[in-house]
Amino acid sequence: MGLAVMRRGICQRTFTPGIIVLADDSWCIGLLNVMIKFPTVIFLLTALSISALGQKYVVEKSSVSFYSEAAIEDIYAENTRTPGIFNEASGDIAFSIPIKAFQFKKSLMQEHFNEKYLESDKYPKSTFQGKVNGFLNTAAGIQSVKATGKLTIHGVTKEVEIPGTIEFDGGKLTMKTKFIVKLEDYNVKIPQLMWKNIAEQVEVTVDFTFKPQ
Amino acid sequence: MKKIVLLLLFGPCVATAQDDLLSELGTSSAEETVYTLATFKGTRLGNGHTIETTGAGALDFLFEHRFGAINDGIYEMFGLDAAYVRLGLDYGITNKLSVSINRNSRDKTMDGYLKYRLLRQHKGGTNLPVSVTILAGAAYKLSPKNNADISPEFKNIDRMAYTGQMLIARKFTPSFSFQLMPTLIHKNIVEEYEKNDQFALGMGGRIKLTKSVALTMEYYHNFSAPDNDQLPETRKQYDSFALGIDIETGGHVFQLLMTNAIGLTERAFVAETTDNFFAGDIHLGFNVSRTFQLKRDK
Numbered sequence: 001m002g003l004a005v006m007r008r009g010i011c012q013r014t015f016t017p018g019i020i021v022l023a024d025d026s027w028c029i030g031l032l033n034v035m036i037k038f039p040t041v042i043f044l045l046t047a048l049s050i051s052a053l054g055q056k057y058v059v060e061k062s063s064v065s066f067y068s069e070a071a072i073e074d075i076y077a078e079n080t081r082t083p084g085i086f087n088e089a090s091g092d093i094a095f096s097i098p099i100k101a102f103q104f105k106k107s108l109m110q111e112h113f114n115e116k117y118l119e120s121d122k123y124p125k126s127t128f129q130g131k132v133n134g135f136l137n138t139a140a141g142i143q144s145v146k147a148t149g150k151l152t153i154h155g156v157t158k159e160v161e162i163p164g165t166i167e168f169d170g171g172k173l174t175m176k177t178k179f180i181v182k183l184e185d186y187n188v189k190i191p192q193l194m195w196k197n198i199a200e201q202v203e204v205t206v207d208f209t210f211k212p213q
Numbered sequence: 214m215k216k217i218v219l220l221l222l223f224g225p226c227v228a229t230a231q232d233d234l235l236s237e238l239g240t241s242s243a244e245e246t247v248y249t250l251a252t253f254k255g256t257r258l259g260n261g262h263t264i265e266t267t268g269a270g271a272l273d274f275l276f277e278h279r280f281g282a283i284n285d286g287i288y289e290m291f292g293l294d295a296a297y298v299r300l301g302l303d304y305g306i307t308n309k310l311s312v313s314i315n316r317n318s319r320d321k322t323m324d325g326y327l328k329y330r331l332l333r334q335h336k337g338g339t340n341l342p343v344s345v346t347i348l349a350g351a352a353y354k355l356s357p358k359n360n361a362d363i364s365p366e367f368k369n370i371d372r373m374a375y376t377g378q379m380l381i382a383r384k385f386t387p388s389f390s391f392q393l394m395p396t397l398i399h400k401n402i403v404e405e406y407e408k409n410d411q412f413a414l415g416m417g418g419r420i421k422l423t424k425s426v427a428l429t430m431e432y433y434h435n436f437s438a439p440d441n442d443q444l445p446e447t448r449k450q451y452d453s454f455a456l457g458i459d460i461e462t463g464g465h466v467f468q469l470l471m472t473n474a475i476g477l478t479e480r481a482f483v484a485e486t487t488d489n490f491f492a493g494d495i496h497l498g499f500n501v502s503r504t505f506q507l508k509r510d511k
Contacts, residue, residue: 081245084238085234092234094237096235098247100248100250105506106268106506107271107308108268108504108506111250111251114250115250115251115387115424116424116425119387120250121387124247127235129235
């Protein structure tokens with residue numbers, strides 16, 4: 001009996017005591033074995049329970065567009081296939097823009113954008129990961145917020161601060177922002193022959209509608 | 214062991230932050246099909262076609278030019294005094310189908326073709342290692358002016374020749390693409406030593422040197438070529454070969470070429486090339502393409 005109590009003791013220290021005391025020794029040790037052998041199972045279980053604490057929202061409808069005014073012609077492209085995720089409790093946000101999904105009005109421009117400027121074969125995605133500051137999930141209506149984090153374009157990562165708005169109506173969440181990206185910052189080079197055709201900076205407009213995950 | 218268990222329990226708290234959010238996204242979009250873009254710069258590889266077609270609503274004006282042979286000597290200014298020209302318009306009806314009409318100075322030939330992108334190389338949800346485009350073309354020689362100048366039996370329909378081609382290409386890396394071109398040519402009337410139906414296999418590719426400059430090569434072997442041993446020097450036929458540099462600037466593609474072919478329809482360069490590249494019968498040439506977007510809606 002003394003031995004059995006000692007064994008229970010080991011379990012009690014690692015697990016929630018109340019349950020273990022009632023349990024049979026072999027069950028307790030068996031579970032320990034499972035935990036040692038399959039740490040991923042435990043990892044997943046815990047990860048799931050933690051994520052339930054903060055409600056996550058995923059992008060339902062997305063529009064990422066950019067516009068630039070240049071001497072010869074204005075350039076505009078829109079991408080409606082951007083997946084994104086937002087944790088309203090922690091403010092953590094991430095999205096990943098597939099470069100090839102940008103649609104231009106001119107097919108040749110789209111080709112050049114992929115081939116020569118963003119090099120989408122090498123850098124297929126632009127990403128943002130960071131935190132939204134100043135969001136209150138209790139307040140209704142439009143709130144002004146600020147997102148800080150890492151913006152990666154063309155393989156170059158920069159710390160950025162982007163102002164925007166969030167509208168929250170319980171079920172759905174709309175996020176809007178407009179900001180300027182300087183091509184030079186992200187090592188997007190414009191060939192000499194093309195410089196008149198392309199502006200040095202573009203205005204990016206983001207419009208996401210999120211739904212609960 | 215306690216520490217391991219604790220780590221297992223609480224490790225995820227830290228990890229669920231930003232990195233996890235991004236990786237969650239990564240898995241969901243990994244299955245999306247991604248089509249390969251820009252296997253070649255333009256619709257022409259050298260003398261012949263690439264798998265590329267003109268985009269929907271775009272009109273491509275193509276100006277092709279071949280000089281005389283370099284080995285014609287100083288009196289002909291190494292071929293620069295002579296010129297063979299082809300002017301063409303190519304319109305993209307959809308992103309897959311384009312139609313074209315052209316005028317060649319050689320033999321005063323009018324030609325036209327339909328080009329259709331059958332398959333596009335892609336990866337992601339499904340994989341396809343190659344792109345396939347099919348081409349159907351026809352060429353009509355307007356020269357000589359009168360049928361009777363050729364023979365009393367010669368009819369207008371005898372001026373026609375047809376091309377059927379399958380273009381198969383793979384973009385192996387962003388800078389290297391390779392293409393195979395099985396080609397059928399039918400000429401309504403031929404010399405007695407020629408066949409009406411001729412089969413050729415072309416191969417070629419490009420190597421990108423910079424984002425805007427590429428080296429290209431194109432070679433067609435005609436399996437139905439006449440036996441040169443039976444022919445006088447001026448009628449001997451050779452496989453067409455072209456080496457080129459593509460320079461691309463926005464809406465333009467400039468292609469500078471060295472080739473032994475002066476005809477610019479398939480019938481002419483695959484089945485009627487009488488110059489031998491490797492004997493020095495090399496022609497300088499260029500293709501210039503300018504694309505105009507006529508319709509903006511996609």
